[in-house]
Structures are given as structure tokens and as C-alpha cells.
Amino acid sequence: MKKWDPFKDTFALRERANRLFEHDASKASDVRTGVWVPAVDIYETDEAFVVKAELPEVTEADVNIVVEDNTLTISGERKSRREGKNYYQIERYSGAFSRSFVLPSTIEKSGIKATLKDGILNVILPRMAEELPKRIEID
Helix, strand or coil, X not given: CCCCCHXXXXXXXXXXXXXXXXXXXXXXXXXXCCEECCCEEEEECCCEEEEEEECCCCCHHHEEEEEECCEEEEEEEECCCCCCCCCCCCCCCCEEEEXXXXXXXXXXXXXXXXXXXXXXXXXXXXXCHHHCXXXXXXX
């Protein structure tokens, strides 16, 4: 008969939990394939929809923004800057990325604007003028 070791069960449970979280992290990025998925926030105002994407160390030249039909696609590449350095650990992903979002049909495509500042891409998707909410005053 073996003596029960409570720490052995605790360590086994912890190891399983660690594997679970590592698996979840792989949905956002995959070091093996060089593909990563930047975090994105999407919200709306009275005048427009706004897409904000985290693109640290990505230049404007390395980002492509395309609106085709009712789909916004943001793609590009974060280039690796590892040459000539002795890394002990690498956790920030590099490589190609792509995100696509279905847009409402009320977007004024000719007025779409994008800016990239401090690693944050802002895409402003204005609503068509006739689709803006109209406030009715009560007489």
C-alpha cells in the first residue's frame, strides 16, 4: 500500500491548469507558424463605428486595410528584430496577422479614415448621413 502524498495531487492539478492556459494563449498567437492575432476593440458613436487594434512596433508601411463589400480586413506583419541579440526568452509574437470584420451596410466607405499612433491603429468608419440619428424636439 502506498502512502498518500497530498502535494503530488496538488502539483498534478496545477500542471493540468497550466496546460489549459497555455492552450488558450495559443488561440491568440502561434509561435510555430509565425501568425499572431492583434487585440481589437470595436465600438460605435452617433457618427461612426471605430475599430482600435493593438499593433506594437508595426509601421504604416506594414499594415493593409481593405474594405470589400461589407468586410473590413486589417492585415500586415510585425517584423522580427532579433538579429544580433542574445535572447533568453521571447514572448512577444512577430509575423503575419489578419483580422476581418463584417460591417453594417450603413457605412460611408468614401469617408473611412485610419491612423496609427503609439502602436494603436484607429479605423473610423463613418455612418451614411441619412442613417445618423435625428433628434426630434418636442414643441
